[in-house]
Amino acid sequence: MSFFFVSEPDRRLIPASGLRGPVPLLIAIMTFVMVVVAAAGLALANTASVVRGGVESRYSIQIADGAAKAPAVLAAARAATGVSRAEQVPPAELRLTLERWLGPVGAEADLPIPVIIDVDLKPGADVRVVSSAISRTAPNAAFVAHRSSLAPLLKALNGLTILAFGLVLLIAMASAAAIILAARGALDTHRATIEVMHGIGATDGQVARLFLRQIASEALLGGLAGAAVAGTILGLILGGAGFATSLAGAPPLQWKDAVLLALLPVAVALLATVVARSALVRALRERL
Amino acid sequence: MLVPWQGGPRRATAWMRGREQRLAGTIVEFDRVGLRYGTGAEVLRDLDFRLNEGGFYFLTGPSGAGKTSLLKLLYLAQRPTRGRMSVFGDELAHAPREALPLYRRRIGVVFQDFRLIRHLSAFDNVALPLRIAGHGEAEVEGPVREMLAWVGLADRASARPPTLSGGEQQRVAIARAVIARPELLIADEPTGNVDAAMAQRILHLLTAMNRLGTTVIVATHDLGLIAATPGAQLIRLENGALVDPTGALRNPPGRPAEQGA
Numbered sequence: 311m312s313f314f315f316v317s318e319p320d321r322r323l324i325p326a327s328g329l330r331g332p333v334p335l336l337i338a339i340m341t342f343v344m345v346v347v348a349a350a351g352l353a354l355a356n357t358a359s360v361v362r363g364g365v366e367s368r369y370s371i372q373i374a375d376g377a378a379k380a381p382a383v384l385a386a387a388r389a390a391t392g393v394s395r396a397e398q399v400p401p402a403e404l405r406l407t408l409e410r411w412l413g414p415v416g417a418e419a420d421l422p423i424p425v426i427i428d429v430d431l432k433p434g435a436d437v438r439v440v441s442s443a444i445s446r447t448a449p450n451a452a453f454v455a456h457r458s459s460l461a462p463l464l465k466a467l468n469g470l471t472i473l474a475f476g477l478v479l480l481i482a483m484a485s486a487a488a489i490i491l492a493a494r495g496a497l498d499t500h501r502a503t504i505e506v507m508h509g510i511g512a513t514d515g516q517v518a519r520l521f522l523r524q525i526a527s528e529a530l531l532g533g534l535a536g537a538a539v540a541g542t543i544l545g546l547i548l549g550g551a552g553f554a555t556s557l558a559g560a561p562p563l564q565w566k567d568a569v570l571l572a573l574l575p576v577a578v579a580l581l582a583t584v585v586a587r588s589a590l591v592r593a594l595r596e597r598l
Numbered sequence: 599m600l601v602p603w604q605g606g607p608r609r610a611t612a613w614m615r616g617r618e619q620r621l622a623g624t625i626v627e628f629d630r631v632g633l634r635y636g637t638g639a640e641v642l643r644d645l646d647f648r649l650n651e652g653g654f655y656f657l658t659g660p661s662g663a664g665k666t667s668l669l670k671l672l673y674l675a676q677r678p679t680r681g682r683m684s685v686f687g688d689e690l691a692h693a694p695r696e697a698l699p700l701y702r703r704r705i706g707v708v709f710q711d712f713r714l715i716r717h718l719s720a721f722d723n724v725a726l727p728l729r730i731a732g733h734g735e736a737e738v739e740g741p742v743r744e745m746l747a748w749v750g751l752a753d754r755a756s757a758r759p760p761t762l763s764g765g766e767q768q769r770v771a772i773a774r775a776v777i778a779r780p781e782l783l784i785a786d787e788p789t790g791n792v793d794a795a796m797a798q799r800i801l802h803l804l805t806a807m808n809r810l811g812t813t814v815i816v817a818t819h820d821l822g823l824i825a826a827t828p829g830a831q832l833i834r835l836e837n838g839a840l841v842d843p844t845g846a847l848r849n850p851p852g853r854p855a856e857q858g859a
């Protein structure tokens with residue numbers, strides 16, 4: 311495509327605004343917000359997937375009054391086909407959790423502490439086989455998937471992820487609208503030049519190309535600047551990634567996410583160019 | 599035979615040659631053409647006329663008669679609202695918009711208000727039609743220098759229009775209008791803003807182009823100009839209608855330029 315090739319004399323036709331116009335700043339701000347929101351969206355998506363991965367195969371056996379039955383159930387669970395690991399949650403730990411919720415009362419020994427056994431299944435294991443093996447040993451034991459208790463959290467994470475990507479789309483649309491206004495403004499500013507060019511036999515494509523090169527380079531510059539600032543700030547925030555990693559079990563943003571974010575300003579510049587071209591050609595078509 | 603500009607070349611230069619032989623024929627034909635702006639009354643009514651290839655025409659009439667409007671139709675800046683209009687043998691009243699640029703490149707226009715691009719040098723202004731037509735810089739430099747010399751502005755090539763006098767701007771406008779060797783040259787009151795001596799010089803440029811085969815149509819009130827151009831034909835507009843009692847415009851007699859030559 312010879313689209314971006316504009317010769318030196320042609321460049322003189324439409325003097326560059328010298329990046330003093332509002333377009334680069336606007337694009338920079340839009341791209342900044344876009345990158346930050348997209349990073350948040352990706353981090354949420356990653357967190358959700360880490361959480362989902364961690365609980366996907368995790369179940370727990372709860373026996374309300376079964377301190378005596380615990381060893382037998384534990385043995386049955388370990389023996390069941392498809393179980394990779396079964397471990398009783400130490401009563402001290404449960405009591406600590408209770409205390410956190412109930413205060414000092416929780417620490418009092420006469421409060422019945424249920425037996426909880428965490429069970430991890432091998433991939434592809436049949437849950438029903440395991441659950442029936444356990445209920446044969448302890449009929450009143452509850453066999454619960456962690457997934458179902460974490461469902462509200464996962465749902466919220468997914469919702470927030472979708473919201474973040476929706477926001478990115480909205481910002482992209484707002485940027486496109488701003489580009490359309492800027493393109494029309496540029497045509498107005500250079501109305502006299504365009505009239506002369508049309509009169510001499512220039513096609514809409516020839517006229518549009520003069521503006522496009524400028525809009526595209528301004529959008530790319532603004533986009534890169536905005537993304538650079540966003541990247542720096544994100545880097546500083548996630549710099550102590552150890553903390554975030556310890557929370558979620560994995561870094562909230564991975565390399566592939568960083569590449570995706572780095573491509574955003576390029577995508578913004580491309581979007582700006584495509585939108586500007588159609589806006590320019592449409593505006594030019596209104597004249598004879 | 600070419601009337602040289604002071605200091606200009608003494609004979610037809612390379613870019614001008616090759617246009618001297620053309621068959622006489624009709625280059626423009628209007629058939630009951632009408633024009634109205636928006637919802638107003640018709641400013642041009644029932645225009646019926648032909649222009650011969652190679653002819654020299656003066657378009658006269660009182661101010662407001664519709665001269666500029668008629669020229670706008672000719673240089674395809676305006677579509678007729680009624681009737682048929684053929685230019686270079688093609689019906690253009692309803693031609694698709696995308697077809698028009700190629701026709702416009704065959705027409706040179708000297709606008710009443712020059713319409714030079716203020717931030718471009720005289721050189722770049724004159725070069726514009728060649729560049730728009732897609733000529734590379736190698737094909738631009740020589741002809742533009744030659745053209746600027748022809749209109750006597752060789753030493754003002756890098757000047758911007760606002761720093762040029764009215765007469766100089768007019769000559770840049772003429773150079774731009776003829777640089778791409780148009781088949782039809784249209785000038786709207788080209789001597790309206792210059793003194794009598796400059797008017798004579800400008801007329802010389804236009805007649806020189808005509809001798810090389812370009813059809814020329816000039817809107818003017820200037821009777822002196824008309825008197826100084828034997829062989830030119832008059833088209834008179836009044837109130838948006840042609841004054842053509844003899845029907846000579848509808849069925850023109852031969853090639854007018856030859857009669858005076």
Ligand SMILES: Nc1ncnc2c1ncn2[C@@H]1O[C@H](COP(=O)(O)OP(=O)(O)O)[C@@H](O)[C@H]1O
Pocket residue numbers: 635638641659660661662663664665666667668
């Ligand atoms: N763009 C326009 N919109 C509306 N009316 C116009 C426009 N241009 C010219 N007119 C009207 O058309 C008539 C002819 O104008 P014009 O062609 O400029 O005449 P002339 O060049 O002979 O002085 C005038 O009444 C003028 O007011």
Ligand SMILES: [Mg+2]
Pocket residue numbers: 665666667710786
């Ligand atoms: Mg006029």
